Amino acid sequence: MDGRRPTLEDVAAHAGVSRALVSIVIRGAAGASDATRERVLASAAELGYRPDPRARLLARRRTRLLGTSFGAHYPFHADILEGIYLAAEPAGYDVALSAHTPSRDEHRAVESLLDYRCEALILLGPQTSELRLAQLGRRLPVVVVARPVRDRSVNVVRTDDEAGVRAAVAHLVELGHRDIVHVDGGRAPGAVERRRGYRVAMRGHGLPERIRPGGLTEEHGVAAAQTLLSGPEALPTAVVAFNDRCAVGVLDTLSRAGVSVPGDVSLVGYDDDRLSRHLNLTTVAQNAPRIAAQAVDTAVARLDGAECASHETVIPPQLTLRGTTGPPAG
Amino acid sequence: MDGRRPTLEDVAAHAGVSRALVSIVIRGAAGASDATRERVLASAAELGYRPDPRARLLARRRTRLLGTSFGAHYPFHADILEGIYLAAEPAGYDVALSAHTPSRDEHRAVESLLDYRCEALILLGPQTSELRLAQLGRRLPVVVVARPVRDRSVNVVRTDDEAGVRAAVAHLVELGHRDIVHVDGGRAPGAVERRRGYRVAMRGHGLPERIRPGGLTEEHGVAAAQTLLSGPEALPTAVVAFNDRCAVGVLDTLSRAGVSVPGDVSLVGYDDDRLSRHLNLTTVAQNAPRIAAQAVDTAVARLDGAECASHETVIPPQLTLRGTTGPPAG
DNA sequence: TTGAAAGCGCTAACAA
DNA sequence: TTGTTAGCGCTTTCAA
Numbered sequence: 001m002d003g004r005r006p007t008l009e010d011v012a013a014h015a016g017v018s019r020a021l022v023s024i025v026i027r028g029a030a031g032a033s034d035a036t037r038e039r040v041l042a043s044a045a046e047l048g049y050r051p052d053p054r055a056r057l058l059a060r061r062r063t064r065l066l067g068t069s070f071g072a073h074y075p076f077h078a079d080i081l082e083g084i085y086l087a088a089e090p091a092g093y094d095v096a097l098s099a100h101t102p103s104r105d106e107h108r109a110v111e112s113l114l115d116y117r118c119e120a121l122i123l124l125g126p127q128t129s130e131l132r133l134a135q136l137g138r139r140l141p142v143v144v145v146a147r148p149v150r151d152r153s154v155n156v157v158r159t160d161d162e163a164g165v166r167a168a169v170a171h172l173v174e175l176g177h178r179d180i181v182h183v184d185g186g187r188a189p190g191a192v193e194r195r196r197g198y199r200v201a202m203r204g205h206g207l208p209e210r211i212r213p214g215g216l217t218e219e220h221g222v223a224a225a226q227t228l229l230s231g232p233e234a235l236p237t238a239v240v241a242f243n244d245r246c247a248v249g250v251l252d253t254l255s256r257a258g259v260s261v262p263g264d265v266s267l268v269g270y271d272d273d274r275l276s277r278h279l280n281l282t283t284v285a286q287n288a289p290r291i292a293a294q295a296v297d298t299a300v301a302r303l304d305g306a307e308c309a310s311h312e313t314v315i316p317p318q319l320t321l322r323g324t325t326g327p328p329a330g
Numbered sequence: 331m332d333g334r335r336p337t338l339e340d341v342a343a344h345a346g347v348s349r350a351l352v353s354i355v356i357r358g359a360a361g362a363s364d365a366t367r368e369r370v371l372a373s374a375a376e377l378g379y380r381p382d383p384r385a386r387l388l389a390r391r392r393t394r395l396l397g398t399s400f401g402a403h404y405p406f407h408a409d410i411l412e413g414i415y416l417a418a419e420p421a422g423y424d425v426a427l428s429a430h431t432p433s434r435d436e437h438r439a440v441e442s443l444l445d446y447r448c449e450a451l452i453l454l455g456p457q458t459s460e461l462r463l464a465q466l467g468r469r470l471p472v473v474v475v476a477r478p479v480r481d482r483s484v485n486v487v488r489t490d491d492e493a494g495v496r497a498a499v500a501h502l503v504e505l506g507h508r509d510i511v512h513v514d515g516g517r518a519p520g521a522v523e524r525r526r527g528y529r530v531a532m533r534g535h536g537l538p539e540r541i542r543p544g545g546l547t548e549e550h551g552v553a554a555a556q557t558l559l560s561g562p563e564a565l566p567t568a569v570v571a572f573n574d575r576c577a578v579g580v581l582d583t584l585s586r587a588g589v590s591v592p593g594d595v596s597l598v599g600y601d602d603d604r605l606s607r608h609l610n611l612t613t614v615a616q617n618a619p620r621i622a623a624q625a626v627d628t629a630v631a632r633l634d635g636a637e638c639a640s641h642e643t644v645i646p647p648q649l650t651l652r653g654t655t656g657p658p659a660g
Numbered sequence: 661t662t663g664a665a666a667g668c669g670c671t672a673a674c675a676a
Numbered sequence: 677t678t679g680t681t682a683g684c685g686c687t688t689t690c691a692a
Binding site: 072078082086099102115116218219222248252255260274 | 380381382383384385387388402403405408411412415416427428429431432433434441444445446447547548549552578579581582585586590591604605607608609
Binding site for chain 4: 007008009019023024026027029051052053054055056057058059060061
């Protein structure tokens with residue numbers, strides 16, 4: 001079937017030089033004549049040589065590995081992952097992935113990253129306790145994405161969620177809405193900030209707060225919309241949902257109950273999922289590529305010894321107007 | 331900051347035995363007295379020793395690594411991933427993950443898995459050509475999930491998509507529908523089979539086929555529903571969508587156009603995403619945990635030398651009746 | 661510019 | 677039952 005893959009040694013023999021020289025050439029390090037370089041490269045290509053990352057990792061002083069933990073079920077994490085791969089390569093780092101799922105918790109995901117001697121950790125929306133994050137942060141550079149952390153031993157890259165929701169509310173108020181409900185994110189990362197943004201904005205406009213418990217999935221949106229439909233109070237004229245998935249649940253439930261969006265009720269999501277673009281959902285966009293690039297930059301900067309890289313990078317969100325918001329009916 | 335992590339050597343010194351013995355104990359291999367075993371374990375615990383997987387992988391004859399490639403943006407892949415982690419552990423295998431994204435193609439994802447000397451590959455819904463899959467399959471055990479492959483050098487685990495769609499159509503016909511549209515999956519994995527299931531079923535019932543080009547995201551559903559709404563022909567009384575995401579697009583577009591589901595139009599999805607459960611969508615469920623377990627089992631069987639493990643395992647889908655199907659209006 | 665040699669932390673014969 | 681020893685495939689001084 002397989003047959004051993006060629007090693008440095010094989011390439012060296014084939015090219016008639018020492019292993020050390022091959023290593024130098026493969027790594028693109030200085031110290032080999034152009035002639036040798038060419039010959040080695042030719043041999044390597046001919047044999048189909050590919051360096052063994054395990055051995056490389058073991059031998060090198062540095063692993064140049066960026067450990068990234070993510071939630072397997074979060075589309076937003078997938079977007080960021082893509083950006084991390086993109087940014088890591090030119091910086092000379094490899095990415096080690098570790099997923100957490102309902103049955104494989106974050107702790108295990110992180111432990112496995114640590115076992116592989118990742119030099120820094122990028123944690124996407126971690127639910128881990130502040131205490132544990134701080135412990136990790138004292139051990140190696142840790143970049144927490146999409147969640148604020150007070151402890152200064154970890155770095156944070158996140159969207160200014162509070163501002164995002166404030167902008168959403170401002171937009172609705174501008175359109176003439178006064179009865180605006182927030183379907184919140186419960187204990188999800190970022191939920192506190194978005195809730196605060198809503199409250200601050202409503203108070204600022206002198207409007208009464210109406211918050212419904214929600215969460216980060218469609219089902220939460222469905223449930224919240226149902227309480228809105230069946231509750232004793234009148235329907236609001238607008239809803240700001242925790243995220244796009246939640247908004248989809250709200251949208252769907254309202255539409256199917258004969259409530260027109262945005263005719264009767266305006267709706268704003270959060271994230272700018274691929275989804276929202278095509279459901280024509282007004283939403284607050286998080287800049288995933290920029291968040292990813294910043295996370296990698298921060299990790300690399302810390303690794304390069306910039307101890308005092310700024311603790312937190314807050315990236316501005318962008319209100320994206322589409323078809324689910326309009327003036328109130330009355 | 332860090333300080334070197336303890337090695338086998340450290341544990342050996344601390345316990346006053348040789349490295350070999352520690353290795354034996356840590357691996358749980360036979361050949362150490364209970365007393366020694368206990369002492370070594372105690373030392374390891376005290377020092378917080380964790381084996382270095384790179385070194386272990388390098389030294390071992392076998393890596394016991396199952397390489398898994400997946401699409402970062404596919405929720406269904408996430409479900410399967412979870413099952414793979416679950417099944418791999420008791421089988422004594424580790425899982426190496428490699429994501430493909432729009433900017434990091436499957437080829438790269440697979441190469442990196444190969445570099446890490448994975449013993450077998452589990453490819454989730456690969457778009458790779460049959461030719462390349464066959465080449466891979468001759469090199470090491472390869473299990474392709476959720477897509478049929480004729481070439482017998484790879485193993486396949488998939489849902490009987492044709493039967494799934496046939497069941498969906500049968501259900502609609504039973505309810506009295508005669509004008510049933512299929513919004514298909516275009517070139518997506520599984521699309522051919524589902525389309526065939528639709529055609530076979532419609533022909534079997536003596537009904538005319540109406541297929542609309544679709545795809546695997548909400549946007550495809552939205553687009554297809556729009557052509558349905560604006561086209562010259564009458565709306566069908568039922569729609570079978572390629573998958574749940576596509577169905578959500580259809581559902582949303584119809585609802586917002588004032589078309590009641592299932593009052594005016596019945597709708598069936600495919601996959602049984604988390605999503606569909608809470609949008610109360612009638613759908614065809616793929617059994618992700620079972621698919622995952624079967625994929626791991628197959629890979630392990632092939633690794634254990636069962637060359638002739640059956641080429642293909644087809645898992646029955648399950649029509650799941652919920653609230654988006656009902657009798658036609660007339 | 662090149663090569664020899666010593667590790668990286670582990671496993672697995674083999675010998676004691 | 678235990679210890680010795682030789683790798684796994686690479687990087688990285690240090691000499692030549």
